[in-house]
Amino acid sequence: MVIKTTILLFWLGYVCLAHGGSESSEGSVVNIYTELKELRSLVGELSTKLNKAEADLKEQRALVEELRREKDEQPKVAFSASLLSSESKHHGPFNDETNLIFGKVLTNVGNAYNSATGVFTAPVRGVYYFRFTGNYFVGHDMGLSIFKGSQRMMSVYEYHSSGESNDHASNGVTLELEKGDVVYMRLWINTWVFIDGRYDYCSFSGFLLFPL
Missing domain, CATH: 1.20.58 (Methane Monooxygenase Hydroxylase; Chain G, domain 1)
Structure with a gap:
């Protein structure tokens, strides 16, 4: 007016x-x-x-x-963890495939990763990204796989040779998960990884890209 x-x-x-x-x-x-x-x-x-x-x-x-x-x-989910040890040593070899428990938690936003079991449980249906690394010294092969439930999704493998004293391997994968789906790491039969008490060579990480 x-x-x-x-x-x-x-x-x-x-x-x-x-x-x-x-x-x-x-x-x-x-x-x-x-x-x-x-x-x-x-x-x-x-x-x-x-x-x-x-x-x-x-x-x-x-x-x-x-x-x-x-x-x-929107849920916020992200974690990073490494193999926990007070001293530098090998983990393995074993006669059966063995779940790896990454007990040293660096980040666990949303508390979806269980450091006691090494298992990540999806809190919501969505698309997630996971990354893992391994380190080994000559003597045995190193084989690592990431699992979704009972399904092997992605792996890395390093063959020991006299010309290499140690080596690294890493891989990553994007997974579509339902709420309650579990993701974890396994060490192959008759292989090992090297756990370093200071530098955290072996790690397991993941985060939610977006919910569905």
């Missing part, structure tokens, strides 16, 4: 001024009512545009708030 009143007063003042200057001029007639009608139409258009702009702004604010709420509610 303030804007409408201001425009009307300004326009009336302009029209009156124009009238005063043209009264003495023959053949110059100003139709005040016509101009007021045009002014009212203009003010109406401006008011409609202003209302639409306010509605659009309100809608955008609601959308931003919804996106912020979805971001806050």
